[in-house]
Amino acid sequence: MTSAESRTVEALTGSDWDYSPAPERTRPDIASEYGLFIDGEFKEPQSGKTFATTNPATGERLARISEAGEADVDAAMAAARAAGPKWARLKGRERGKYLFRLARRIQECARELAVLETMDGGKPIKESRDVDLPLAAQHFFYHGGWADKLQWAFAGRNVRPRGVCGQIIPWNFPLLMAAWKLAPALACGNTVVLKPAETTSLSALHLARLLQEIDLPPGVVNIVTGAGDTGRLVASHQAVRKVAFTGSTEVGRLIMQELAPREIPLTLELGGKSANIVFADAAIDQAVEGVVGGIWFNQGHVCCAGSRLLVEESILEPFVAALRDRMAQLRVGDPLDKNTDVGAINSREQLDRIRSLVAAGQEEGAILHDAQTDSLPEKGHWFPPCFFTGVQPSHIVAREEIFGPVLAVMTFRTPEEAIRRANTTPYGLAAGVWTDKGSKIFEIARRMEAGVVWCNTYNQFDAGSPFGGVKESGFGREGGLHGLRGYVR
Numbered sequence: 001m002t003s004a005e006s007r008t009v010e011a012l013t014g015s016d017w018d019y020s021p022a023p024e025r026t027r028p029d030i031a032s033e034y035g036l037f038i039d040g041e042f043k044e045p046q047s048g049k050t051f052a053t054t055n056p057a058t059g060e061r062l063a064r065i066s067e068a069g070e071a072d073v074d075a076a077m078a079a080a081r082a083a084g085p086k087w088a089r090l091k092g093r094e095r096g097k098y099l100f101r102l103a104r105r106i107q108e109c110a111r112e113l114a115v116l117e118t119m120d121g122g123k124p125i126k127e128s129r130d131v132d133l134p135l136a137a138q139h140f141f142y143h144g145g146w147a148d149k150l151q152w153a154f155a156g157r158n159v160r161p162r163g164v165c166g167q168i169i170p171w172n173f174p175l176l177m178a179a180w181k182l183a184p185a186l187a188c189g190n191t192v193v194l195k196p197a198e199t200t201s202l203s204a205l206h207l208a209r210l211l212q213e214i215d216l217p218p219g220v221v222n223i224v225t226g227a228g229d230t231g232r233l234v235a236s237h238q239a240v241r242k243v244a245f246t247g248s249t250e251v252g253r254l255i256m257q258e259l260a261p262r263e264i265p266l267t268l269e270l271g272g273k274s275a276n277i278v279f280a281d282a283a284i285d286q287a288v289e290g291v292v293g294g295i296w297f298n299q300g301h302v303c304c305a306g307s308r309l310l311v312e313e314s315i316l317e318p319f320v321a322a323l324r325d326r327m328a329q330l331r332v333g334d335p336l337d338k339n340t341d342v343g344a345i346n347s348r349e350q351l352d353r354i355r356s357l358v359a360a361g362q363e364e365g366a367i368l369h370d371a372q373t374d375s376l377p378e379k380g381h382w383f384p385p386c387f388f389t390g391v392q393p394s395h396i397v398a399r400e401e402i403f404g405p406v407l408a409v410m411t412f413r414t415p416e417e418a419i420r421r422a423n424t425t426p427y428g429l430a431a432g433v434w435t436d437k438g439s440k441i442f443e444i445a446r447r448m449e450a451g452v453v454w455c456n457t458y459n460q461f462d463a464g465s466p467f468g469g470v471k472e473s474g475f476g477r478e479g480g481l482h483g484l485r486g487y488v489r
């Protein structure tokens with residue numbers, strides 16, 4: 001850069017300079033009311049109950065959603081059971097075509113779906129547009145490819161579908177979690193009753209519209225909306241032959257207890273308290289980016305968020321300084337602005353939980369560093385990114401899953417100490433290792449008690465790569481060849 005150029009940059013980045021707004025202009029076609037998607041049609045709930053879904057960034061009501069009761073879940077299960085034999089008999093190649101068609105329709109409608117996801121859930125448009133939607137389409141493409149190759153996926157064995165699958169998903173990646181669940185189940189010839197999360201049902205309901213457009217046979221996928229009780233009805237239904245759940249460890253435990261007397265295979269993707277380990281020999285700028293993305297991506301509403309940072313003691317000061325600088329640059333606010341990095345917290349309930357855990361961290365004596373908050377929108381649920389230093393492993397912020405943009409920074413002196421500290425948690429979803437030394441990477445990765453270990457990167461996902469936890473983060477895998485196993489006999 002010439003000195004004139006650098007003066008221009010300096011002038012541009014002076015205190016009074018800011019981005020112009022970059023509002024997203026696409027608007028999805030949101031209905032005022034949504035029925036339950038049962039047997040290929042939207043039906044009014046027999047329960048007679050509905051509830052509102054709102055935009056967490058504005059408080060604006062988006063639509064009314066149906067709350068499925070017992071009779072509704074029974075109807076969805078009956079439709080899934082009735083559709084089962086024909087769907088299972090269909091040649092894999094034909095089932096695959098439906099998945100490919102769906103993947104292409106998702107791509108064609110990607111912008112509208114991304115905006116819908118952002119409006120209903122609060123995540124920044126650049127994330128729903130660039131992460132959630134491409135990955136959701138990818139999952140259907142990938143599994144469409146397996147549908148006619150199951151004899152190679154399970155060489156030497158004649159596999160059959162399990163039957164009706166009950167699938168329950170959370171609010172942090174609504175459409176993507178629906179894709180993770182539906183794609184392998186359908187590829188293997190199962191039928192499904194899917195239960196989206198109460199606060200984020202719209203993208204699944206719009207997916208149902210696409211299922212109608214691609215002429216998926218009625219009953220193969222049924223979508224019942226509602227709160228926790230609807231989820232309980234789905235997971236415990238006598239018709240289910242497989243249950244897949246993503247959500248909290250608490251609810252995962254309840255489902256496991258419920259299914260204990262029955263021989264129902266279960267996949268659980270639960271919470272986490274994942275550690276990013278940064279050695280002094282790491283490429284520091286890249287590590288800072290990785291740590292920032294690991295915790296502040298999607299407001300920290302990520303099961304595998306790198307919510308604990310273990311940094312080698314000798315570089316603590318410069319690393320924390322770089323982290324603080326980077327945090328100050330993050331743009332918090334309107335999720336429909338294409339410049340926004342950190343959007344709205346998904347619900348009031350989640351915001352209260354984050355606030356109380358952060359307050360507990362301060363009471364225990366950890367030091368809070370938070371981002372500037374003067375320009376937050378007045379309405380909606382907001383929590384600016386922050387991190388704690390001076391954290392002891394016994395502190396609440398080092399132990400409990402916060403599920404918000406809150407990072408706990410701790411130090412270590414030796415690789416042994418880093419490994420011990422990283423593994424000191426009942427969870428075991430993910431971990432990150434940052435170092436220049438390949439041998440260190442292999443040694444640490446091998447000894448991490450975590451389902452996924454990322455090396456010199458974080459939060460990388462691919463439909464071909466299995467994802468899932470160990471310890472209290474759950475069991476079973478989703479994605480890749482491993483993910484197919486849960487859906488076949």
Ligand code: NAP
Nearest residue numbers: 169170197198227228231232247248251269270271303403
């Ligand atoms: P949650 O309460 O466990 O809910 C997950 C899903 O289960 C939702 O669809 C929920 O319905 C439903 N549900 C609630 N009670 C149920 C029951 N007794 N039986 C069957 N289903 C039931 O989790 P959340 O409140 O959505 O998310 C908060 C926590 O979930 C986080 O703190 C995190 O630990 C965990 N989480 C983990 C992952 C992951 O991938 N591992 C992803 C997201 C969240 P309603 O929401 O409609 O009530």
Ligand code: MG
Nearest residue numbers: 053054120199
């Ligand atoms: Mg909502």
